[in-house]
Amino acid sequence: MPIRRVHMPRICPPPLHRFLVTAVTVVAVLLAGTGAAQAEPTPAELEQQIDEMWNQLEPTIEQYNQVHTQLKDNQAKAEKLQQQLQPLQDQVDAAMGKISEIAVRQYKIGRVTTMQVLLSGSTPTDTLDQLTVVNAIARNERAQIQDVAATRDRLAADKQALDALIAQQTTQDKELAAKKTQIEGKITDLQKLRQQAYGSSGATGTLKPVACPVDYLGGDGGTAAKKACELIGKPYIWGATGPKGYDCSGLTMAAWAAAGVSLRHYTKWQWEDAKSVAKADLRPGDLVFFYSDLHHVGLYVGGGWMVHAPTTGDYVRMAKLEGRPITGYRRPS
Structure with a gap:
């Protein structure tokens, strides 16, 4: 029986340029997946970053110092005003108490009837004299307390304005302190990287046993x-x-x-x-x-x-x- 030949299809290798394109694509995918290696920053680059951070920090520190000092000064002024206000308020309260007593007495005297005057042996003139004296005392008390009350009100208004300023400065003080702490934290992190970049010590002998400057600031x-x-x-x-x-x-x-x-x-x-x-x-x-x-x-x-x-x-x-x-x-x- 004759042998039949079976023709198998020829398998040809892909063209070289197609292989290179495929290889490059694979490498690109691998790099994209793992991330290309990046060079560690040099001490000079880190110092430049610290410089930039310091230039942000220094104005913040100065602003904080200014606001914090003003806040402390105003708090001291408010405390002093409060110390001045308290005795004035005590005087007003005491005087108002006296005036209240006088008003009660005046009310009682004013309600004295003619029959009571006759029975007591007092004359209408005596009653009128009593009313006049009570009114005079009341007017005198009111005149004295008006000056004290005016001083109290003026100081109270000053303290109210000062309290509003203190509230505003307290908010600024907290915001600046938080900003200062945040920037200082970033500088500290950069300092650690800088020390690592210089090596374990940065030593060059007995004259320079450690990295110098030890802490870098802008x-x-x-x-x-x-x-x-x-x-x-x-x-x-x-x-x-x-x-x-x-x-x-x-x-x-x-x-x-x-x-x-x-x-x-x-x-x-x-x-x-x-x-x-x-x-x-x-x-x-x-x-x-x-x-x-x-x-x-x-x-x-x-x-x-x-x-x-x-x-x-x-x-x-x-x-x-x-x-x-x-x-x-x-x-x-």
């Missing part, structure tokens, strides 16, 4: 702190303001000059030219003064650290504030 203080950190390693040179070397006040002078703020080259002058800040309010860029005669100064860079030019033979370096004879803290502006 604004003039942040600029001064960055400049001081850049000068780490420069030799201490007595009377020098750079660029080859610095003494302690020369360093702070140069750091703040980078922010466009002029300081004089003497620790006591720098103390006079800056405003006092509390330890709890310290932020990078603030000046830290030591010893009772203010003969040494450093620049705070956050985290309890400062940058300073210590002494002859040493170099500009970072140092912890803890355990040092600090006299006070000041903020140039």
Whole structure:
């Protein structure tokens, strides 16, 4: 029996260009599903973001400080007005009580009948005299109380207006405080990312044992702190303001000059030219003064650290504030 040949259809591979298109499509789908890897932000990029956040925060802080101070002042004024109002109100209440008594007496005397007058031996003249005296006393009491009541009403009106202002400022105070807290929280998150971006410590040796500045902030203080950190390693040179070397006040002078703020080259002058800040309010860029005669100064860079030019033979370096004879803290502006 003859063998029949069965012709099988030829299976051809797809054209190369079609394969490439398919492969690219698959890769695109995979990337879309998993998300393309993004580069971690650099310290400089994070610092730029912190700068932007700080520029929002600083005006908010100043507005909050203004409203909060005004609120406290007005609350104190309202309390003082209340203290003035209370004795006036007591006087009015006492006088009104007297007038009420007089009115009762006048009413009783006014109802005395002729028969009662005759039986009591009193004459109509006596009764008239009594009525005249009672009326005179009542008029005198009313005249005296009118002045007191007028003063009370004036102070009460002032307090009412002040209370309305206090209510308005209380609302503003809460709104600004909430906004301030929100922005500060974002800056704190950025600070953590910044420390991670610098590495575990950012150390470069004994002169810079940790990342500098430890806490970065925008604004003039942040600029001064960055400049001081850049000068780490420069030799201490007595009377020098750079660029080859610095003494302690020369360093702070140069750091703040980078922010466009002029300081004089003497620790006591720098103390006079800056405003006092509390330890709890310290932020990078603030000046830290030591010893009772203010003969040494450093620049705070956050985290309890400062940058300073210590002494002859040493170099500009970072140092912890803890355990040092600090006299006070000041903020140039």
